[in-house]
Amino acid sequence: MTGPALTALAPYIVLAGGTTLMLLAVSFVRRGPVTLGMTLAVLLGTLGSIGFAANAGTQHVDSFLLVDGYAHFFTALFVLAAAATAVLTHGYVDRRAAQREEFYILLLTATLGAMTMAAAAHFGAFLLGMEILSISLYAMIAYPDRERAPLEASIKYLVLSGVASTTILFGMALVYGETGTMVFAQALGSDGSVLLRVGQGMILAGLAFKLSLVPFHMWTPDVYQGAPAPVTGFVATVSKGAVAALLLRYVATTEVLSLESLFFGLSLIAVVSMVAGNVLALLQDNLKRLLAYSSIAHMGYLLIAVLAVASAAGTEMAAETGMVYLVGYFVMTLAAFGVMTVLSADDDVEDLADYEGLFWRRPLLAAVLAGAALSLAGIPLTVGFIAKFYLFAAGVQGSLWLLVWALVIGSAIGVYYYLRIVFSMTKQMEAGDETAPTWWGPATVVVLGAAIVVMGVYPTPLIDAAREAIRAFGG
Amino acid sequence: MNILALILLMLGAGAVAGLSERIHPAAPKWISLATFIVTLTWVGAFMVGGGYANQYIPWIPRFGISIVLSMDGLSQLLVALTLFLGIVAVVSSWTEIKERPGFFQFNILWVMAGVVGVFTALDLFLFFFFWEVMLIPMYFLIAIWGHEDKAYASMKFFLFTQISGLLMLFAILALVYLHYSATGVITFNYYDLLDADLGGDIAFYVMLGFFVAFVVKLPGVPFHTWLPDAHTQAPTAGSVILAGILLKTGAYGLIRFVVPLFPEASADFAGWAMFLGALSILYGGFMAYSQSDFKRLVAYSSVAHMGFVLLGVFAFYEVAGSLVVNELAVQGAVVTMVAHGFSTAALFMMAGSLQERLHTREMSNMGGLWTRAPRMGAVTMFFVVASVGMPGLGNFVGEFLVLVGAFKANIPLTVAGALGVVVAAVYGLYLMQRSFQGTPNADVPSMRDFGLREMSVMVLMMAGLVWIGIHPQELLDLSAPVVQTLWVVLP
Numbered sequence: 026m027t028g029p030a031l032t033a034l035a036p037y038i039v040l041a042g043g044t045t046l047m048l049l050a051v052s053f054v055r056r057g058p059v060t061l062g063m064t065l066a067v068l069l070g071t072l073g074s075i076g077f078a079a080n081a082g083t084q085h086v087d088s089f090l091l092v093d094g095y096a097h098f099f100t101a102l103f104v105l106a107a108a109a110t111a112v113l114t115h116g117y118v119d120r121r122a123a124q125r126e127e128f129y130i131l132l133l134t135a136t137l138g139a140m141t142m143a144a145a146a147h148f149g150a151f152l153l154g155m156e157i158l159s160i161s162l163y164a165m166i167a168y169p170d171r172e173r174a175p176l177e178a179s180i181k182y183l184v185l186s187g188v189a190s191t192t193i194l195f196g197m198a199l200v201y202g203e204t205g206t207m208v209f210a211q212a213l214g215s216d217g218s219v220l221l222r223v224g225q226g227m228i229l230a231g232l233a234f235k236l237s238l239v240p241f242h243m244w245t246p247d248v249y250q251g252a253p254a255p256v257t258g259f260v261a262t263v264s265k266g267a268v269a270a271l272l273l274r275y276v277a278t279t280e281v282l283s284l285e286s287l288f289f290g291l292s293l294i295a296v297v298s299m300v301a302g303n304v305l306a307l308l309q310d311n312l313k314r315l316l317a318y319s320s321i322a323h324m325g326y327l328l329i330a331v332l333a334v335a336s337a338a339g340t341e342m343a344a345e346t347g348m349v350y351l352v353g354y355f356v357m358t359l360a361a362f363g364v365m366t367v368l369s370a371d372d373d374v375e376d377l378a379d380y381e382g383l384f385w386r387r388p389l390l391a392a393v394l395a396g397a398a399l400s401l402a403g404i405p406l407t408v409g410f411i412a413k414f415y416l417f418a419a420g421v422q423g424s425l426w427l428l429v430w431a432l433v434i435g436s437a438i439g440v441y442y443y444l445r446i447v448f449s450m451t452k453q454m455e456a457g458d459e460t461a462p463t464w465w466g467p468a469t470v471v472v473l474g475a476a477i478v479v480m481g482v483y484p485t486p487l488i489d490a491a492r493e494a495i496r497a498f499g500g
Numbered sequence: 501m502n503i504l505a506l507i508l509l510m511l512g513a514g515a516v517a518g519l520s521e522r523i524h525p526a527a528p529k530w531i532s533l534a535t536f537i538v539t540l541t542w543v544g545a546f547m548v549g550g551g552y553a554n555q556y557i558p559w560i561p562r563f564g565i566s567i568v569l570s571m572d573g574l575s576q577l578l579v580a581l582t583l584f585l586g587i588v589a590v591v592s593s594w595t596e597i598k599e600r601p602g603f604f605q606f607n608i609l610w611v612m613a614g615v616v617g618v619f620t621a622l623d624l625f626l627f628f629f630f631w632e633v634m635l636i637p638m639y640f641l642i643a644i645w646g647h648e649d650k651a652y653a654s655m656k657f658f659l660f661t662q663i664s665g666l667l668m669l670f671a672i673l674a675l676v677y678l679h680y681s682a683t684g685v686i687t688f689n690y691y692d693l694l695d696a697d698l699g700g701d702i703a704f705y706v707m708l709g710f711f712v713a714f715v716v717k718l719p720g721v722p723f724h725t726w727l728p729d730a731h732t733q734a735p736t737a738g739s740v741i742l743a744g745i746l747l748k749t750g751a752y753g754l755i756r757f758v759v760p761l762f763p764e765a766s767a768d769f770a771g772w773a774m775f776l777g778a779l780s781i782l783y784g785g786f787m788a789y790s791q792s793d794f795k796r797l798v799a800y801s802s803v804a805h806m807g808f809v810l811l812g813v814f815a816f817y818e819v820a821g822s823l824v825v826n827e828l829a830v831q832g833a834v835v836t837m838v839a840h841g842f843s844t845a846a847l848f849m850m851a852g853s854l855q856e857r858l859h860t861r862e863m864s865n866m867g868g869l870w871t872r873a874p875r876m877g878a879v880t881m882f883f884v885v886a887s888v889g890m891p892g893l894g895n896f897v898g899e900f901l902v903l904v905g906a907f908k909a910n911i912p913l914t915v916a917g918a919l920g921v922v923v924a925a926v927y928g929l930y931l932m933q934r935s936f937q938g939t940p941n942a943d944v945p946s947m948r949d950f951g952l953r954e955m956s957v958m959v960l961m962m963a964g965l966v967w968i969g970i971h972p973q974e975l976l977d978l979s980a981p982v983v984q985t986l987w988v989v990l991p
Binding site: 385399402404405406410414417418421422429433436437440441444448451483484485488489492 | 559560561562563600628629632633635636639640643644651654655658659662663666667669670673674677
C-alpha cells in the first residue's frame with residue numbers, strides 16, 4: 026500500500042480509529058451526552074478528512090477498494106445521515122434501553138460498513154462491508170431491551186438477511202469458479218456461460234433482497250415496524266443507500282446487465298416493485314408500514330438509474346441519477362422518520378390516526394412531515410421532485426419506456442397515500458399545547474426539512490457535486 | 501417589469517400573512533388584500549405604459565433550465581385578471597374564515613403566485629414547477645376550509661391534477677429529449693423548443709400528453725368529474741380562484757403550448773378536440789340544469805363555458821388547401837376566458853354569501869330571496885344574464901367570436917355549440933327563478949343584504965363585463981399579437 030492510497034483511506038481510518046477509541050472511552054465514561062458528543066466528533070472528523078483524502082485523487086487500494094469521488098460522495102452522505110440518526114436517537118433509545126452507550130458504537134461500525142460498500146471493487150470488500158453493516162444493524166434493531174417488537178424484528182432481519190448474504194456468497198463462488206477472479210472489473214468473463222449467469226443472478230437477487238425489492242420484500246414492513254424509529258430511518262437510508270451505491274458501481278464496472286436475461290429480470294423486478302409497493306402502501310394505517318411499502322416502491326424507482334447504466338443514457342448519467350436520487354431519498358426519509366422519532370419520545374406514535382391535527386398541535390414538525398411526504402410523492406419545490414425528474418430524464422434518455430410508464434403509474438398511486446398523511450395532519454382537533462422534551466431532535470428535523478426545500482428549489486450545487494464526484498467513474 | 505420580484509413579493513407576503521395571525525386575527529386578510537392591490541396596480545401601470553417584459557436567469561444549467569419569465573399581451577391580461585380575482589377572493593372570504601386565517605391567506609397568496617408564474621413562465625421546466633406550485637395550496641384550501649365532503653373532493657382534485665401533471669412532465673421530457681437528440685442541445689426554453697421538429701407519430705403522442713393535462717384543468721368532458729366536487733366543497737375564496745383562475749391555466753396552456761409547439765399534431769387532432777368542446781358545452785349545460793345545489797349548478801356551467809374555449813382554440817380551418825389557426829375563434833376563446841373569470845367568480849361569491857347567510861346551498865330551501873335582499877337579487881340577475889350570453893356583456897362577445905370562427909371550421913359542431921347557448925339560458929334563468937324569485941320561503945330566516953364591501957367588488961366586475969361587452973377592441977388588441985404568432989400555415 027502506497028502513501029497516496031493511505032491518504033485516500035483517511036476517512037476510513039479516522040472512523041475506524043475513532044470507533045476503537047470510543048469502545049475504550051465508554052468503559053470509563055458512561056454518560057449519554059458525552060457519548061453523543063464523541064460520536065459526533067468522530068463523524069465530523071470523518072467528514073473533514075474527506076477533503077484531505079480527495080487530494081489523493083482516485084486511488085486503487087490494491088484491487089480491493091476503489092476510493093474515488095463516488096466513494097467520497099457516499100461517505101459524506103452516510104456520515105451525515107449517521108450524525109442525524111445519532112442526534113435523533115439521543116432521548117429515544119435511553120428511555121427504552123438500560124445501556125445506551127454501545128448503540129452509538131454500533132452506529133459508527135454500521136457507517137463504516139456502508140462506506141466500505143460504496144468503495145468496494147472486489148468481492149471481498151463487498152462481503153466485508155455488507156456484513157459489518159448487517160451485523161451492526163441486527164444489534165441496533167434489537168437494542169431497546171424493554172420491548173418485544175424490536176427483538177422480533179431483529180430475528181426476522183437476521184434470518185432473512187443471512188439467507189440473502191449466503192445467496193450472494195454462493196453467487197460469488199459461482200462467478201469466481203467461472204472467471205477465476207474476484208475483482209469486479211473482470212467478473213463478467215467473456216462468454217457468459219450458464220453458471221456465470223446463475224451466479225450473477227444470485228448476486229443481484231441477494232442485493233434485491235437488501236434493497237427490499239419485490240418479490241424479496243417480505244421482511245420490510247415487519248422490520249420497519251418493529252425496529253426503533255431512528256433505526257428504521259437508518260435502515261431505510263444508509264443500509265439501502267450503501268447497497269444501492271454498490272449495485273450501481275457493480276453494474277457499471279462488470280457490465281453484467283449486458284446479459285439480456287439479467288437486464289430483463291431486473292426490469293421486471295423494478296416494474297413490479299414500483300406498482301406493488303405503491304398499491305400495498307395504500308392499505309396501511311401504520312405510518313412505519315406505509316413508509317416501508319413506499320420505500321419498496323422507491324427502490325423500484327432507483328432501479329431505473331441502475332438499468333440506465335446499460336442503456337443509451339450511459340454510465341455517467343446513470344450514476345449521476347442514482348446519486349442525486351439517493352441524496353433526495355436520504356433527506357426525505359430521514360425527515361419523515363425523524364419527525365416520528367421526535368414525537369415518539371415517550372410512547373411510539375406510529376398510527377396514522379395519531380397524527381390527526383398535528384398541524385395545529387406541532388406546526389413545525391407537521392410542516393416537516395408534510396414536506397417529506399410531498400417530497401416522497403415528487404411534488405415540485407422539494408428535492409423529491411428533482412430526484413424524480415432525474416429518473417424521468419435518465420429513463421427517457423435511455424429509452425426505458427416501460428420503466429418510465431411504471432414510474433408514472435407508481436407515482437400516481439403514491440400521491441394518494443402520501444396525501445393521506447398530509448390530510449390526517451390537517452384534520453381539525455382541539456389545539457393542545459405540546460412541547461418537545463428536547464430541542465436537538467426538532468432542530469435536526471427542521472434542518473432536514475429545510476434541506477428538502479432548498480435542494481428542491483436550487484439543486485445546482487447538488488448536481489455539481491454529483492457530477493464532480495463521478496468524473497472518473499466506472500474506470 | 502421585474503416579474504420574478506412580483507412573484508417573490510406574493511410568496512413573501514404569504515409568509516408574512518401566515519405569521520401575522522399571532523399579532524391580530526384580522527391582520528392576514530388586510531395584508532393579503534394590500535398585496536393584491538399593490539401588485540395589481542403595479543401590473544396595471546405596466547400595462548398602461550405598454551410593452552413587453554422579459555427576464556432570463558440561469559437556474560439549472562445541467563439541463564438547460566433557466567428562469568425565463570415574460571409578459572406579453574396575453575400574459576398581462578391573465579395576470580391582471582388573476583390579481584383582480586385575488587382581491588375578489590379575499591373580499592368574498594372576509595367574514596367566512598374564522599379558523600386559521602393566517603394559513604388561509606398564506607395559501608391564497610401562494611396559489612396566486614403559482615398562477616402568475618404559470619402565466620408568465622416560458623421555460624417548460626419552470627412552467628411545470630409553477631403548475632404544481634398552485635396545486636398544493638389549493639389542496640389545502642379545500643381540505644381544511646372546505647364543506648362537509650372536503651376530504652373526498654380535495655383528494656379527487658389533487659389526484660386528477662397530479663396524474664395529468666405527471667403525463668405532462670413525461671411529455672415535456674420527451675419533447676426536450678427529442679429536441680436534444682436532433683440538435684445536441686439540451687434545453688427547456690420555450691423559444692428553442694418551438695423550432696423542434698418532431699416526427700409525426702411521436703409529436704402526436706407528446707401533444708396528447710400536454711393536451712390531456714390542460715383539458716383536465718380546463719376541464720373538458722370526459723376529464724371534468726373532479727370539478728363539481730372541488731368547486732362545491734371549496735370555501736368561497738377557493739371556488740372563486742378555481743373557477744376564475746385555475747381553469748384559465750388549462751385554456752392558457754392550450755393556446756400557449758399545445759398549438760404553437762405542435763401545430764401539425766394539433767391540426768390533426770382538431771376534429772376530436774372540437775368535438776370534446778361541443779360535448780362539454782352541451783353536457784355541462786344539461787348537467788347544470790339538473791342540479792339542485794346552487795354551487796354545483798354554477799360549477800357545471802363552467803364546464804359548458806370552457807367548452808367554448810376548446811371549440812375556439814382548435815377551430816383550424818382550410819384556406820387554399822392549407823390549414824390555418826382560426827384567429828377569430830382563438831380571440832373569442834381569450835375573451836371568454838376573461839369574461840367567464842368575472843361572471844363565474846361573481847356567481848360563486850354569491851353562492852358563498854348565500855351559504856354564509858342561510859347555511860344551505862340547496863335551491864329548494866331558497867326562493868323569493870329578492871324581496872329580502874334586493875341588492876343580491878339584482879347582482880345575481882346581472883351575472884346570470886351575463887353568463888347566459890346577453891349581447892352587450894363580455895361573455896356574449898367571447899362566445900359569439902368563437903361561434904363565428906368555428907363556423908368556418910366545422911358547421912355541425914358549431915351548431916351544437918350554439919345550441920349550448922340556449923341550454924345556458926334555460927339553466928341560468930332556472931337558477932334565478934328557484935333562488936331569488938317565486939314565493940318567499942317562510943322557513944328562510946331574514947338575511948343581511950350585500951353591504952359596501954361586497955357591492956364594491958361586484959360593481960367592479962359588472963363594469964368589467966360591460967366594458968368588454970361594449971368595447972372589446974382594447975382587450976382584443978392586447979391578445980392579438982400572441983394569437984397572430986400562432987397563425988402558421990400547415991400543409
